[in-house]
Amino acid sequence: MNVYTPDRYDESVVHLALGVELRDAISGRRLGAGADVRMERFPRPVGKWRPWRLGETLTAVLPRMHRHHTGRFVSRYDEGLPTTVDLRVVDDDNVGATRIAGLGRRIVPRRVRITIADEADVLAAEADPTKPPHPLFRRSVPLWCMPGSAADLPSRATVMRGRIVRLDAGSGALVPVRWARVRAQNATGDDVGWAHGDDRGEFALVVEQSANDIVVPADPVPISLTIGATLPAPTPDPADPLRASVDPLWDLPLETVVTSPTPEVEASLTGRRFLPGQAQLSPLNPPQPVDLPHGRETSVVIRIA
Structure with missing residues (x-):
């Protein structure tokens, strides 16, 4: 049975599970095509998961979030996304025509954990016209990225x-x-x-x-x-000794971010706070x-x- 159109039409409806918009922490504008978002879904220890070629990194083999033509990153509920999602935000580098995942330095990487709404809650809000729609800000998250060592900074800035x-x-x-x-x-x-x-x-x-x-x-x-x-600096996990060799972000702390209707003042989204620990x-x-x-x-x- 169709939901929005007469039954004589074929209908396919998908629902947004998570949308991520990467923003420049200095200008506030959306980041360009070099920035990437990867989902941290991989078996541990990584040495027993798959063979690793020389120079291959964990970031390169993690699943990407789909990049929409608007520049936002999206995932749908029908992709089997869990309600708690771990992401890494990286900058890809280009060597000639080859794109190398996660090795650029125009932004500093971030690792974040986001809790999204359950699909049943979203569908229940849509099905009952007497209820307000489910708040979109709980599934659409802006993340600000600080400039890296290779960033082009504004002229005449201090x-x-x-x-x-x-x-x-x-x-x-x-x-x-x-x-x-x-x-x-x-x-x-x-x-x-x-x-x-x-x-x-x-x-x-x-x-x-x-x-x-x-x-x-x-x-x-x-x-x-x-x-x-x-301090003291973290040491590699003895139960997963190869992780530090194949993952450039192995010791980057994971931040839990809070969705907010006013994201520009939420420190977990803007990155204007110290990391856990x-x-x-x-x-x-x-x-x-x-x-x-x-x-x-x-x-x-x-x-x-």
Whole structure:
């Protein structure tokens, strides 16, 4: 029996289970074709799942979300999607005509967990005209992505490009802090920017105007940094030893995001918060605050331990 059209017509109805829109954290615009969303559905341990070719990564073999011509990513209920979905957001790299999954650096990867509505609840709301429709925001999720080390940043922006390091007790060398997060605050304690660090400890922080600024800030502008880092650094799971070799994101923490009718102020969606389990640290070097000249890029190495 048809639902929307007379029975003399063939009817096929599908329902959106999850829609994801990737946005640039600086401009707020939708990200271009290089960004990709993969579903984290794979057996563990990965070494017993399949043979791995040299250079092959887990991201490359994970199932993709379908990319709509609008640039959004979609999955339908008839695809057997569970109500709790783990995703990874990555940037694909292009080498000539070859697209390499997840190895680009225009955005910093994210791993997120999203709980979506059960299909029965959606259908029940549609079937009863006396009830309001099921809220679309519970199945349509925008995710903001912070710029990576290879991002094209706005001209004349005030930018700090940096690398976060720590002292390795075993070797005595300075090693990168993977997947750090950086919060910048002005002299009055207002947030003026966030950044995500990548697997090499590199980040790109664009300084924004504070919500309380009514005049142009001083030049140079002093900012204080707070670094979110997972210490001690994670070690590979002995039950899945190959994971760290084939998965570049093996130690990137999984964030649980909250769907919201006002997503632009929900920190789990915008990424303007520290990751689960991260300690909040002040840099040992350079001394705080750091003076940044307006309209220029400043490079710095930040040591936290």
